[in-house]
Amino acid sequence: MSFQTKSIPCCDCGVNFEFSATEQEFYQSKGFVNDPKRCPTCRTARKTERGGNTGNSTSYNNIYVPRQMYPAVCSDCGKSTQVPFEPRNGKPVYCSDCYRKVSANR
Incomplete structure (x- = not known):
């Protein structure tokens, strides 16, 4: 399929930006089926606004703060561990090794 550069209006700022043949490829x-709606500047601003999340940290204005961890005792093996949520009474908490075993059996 042959692509040609398109001029698209940004849905945020209204400025026309080019969607090149290389970008279309x-x-x-x-597997994207829709053309971009935002110009590169607005796209970058939106990504920054939403922040990045690596799984172990949270972003506040592009300052990454380590995720708060809570001490716990594994319900299966009794090993001391830390989890990214506050354990509640009556709910099982697993260390990473036991969690893998438990989740594999579901």
Whole structure:
């Protein structure tokens, strides 16, 4: 399929931006079916606004704060561990090794 550069109006700022043939090929290779709605500047601003999350930290205005961990005792093996949530009475808490075993059996 042959692509040609398109001029698209940004849905945020209204400025027309170019959606190049190379970018269109990239979008197709990723399985994206829609053209971008935002210009590169607005796209970057939106990503920054939403922040990045690596799983072990939280972003506040691009300052990454380590995730709060809580001490716990594994309900299966009794090993001391830390979990990213506050344990509640009556709910089982597992160390990472036991959690893998328990979740594999579901």
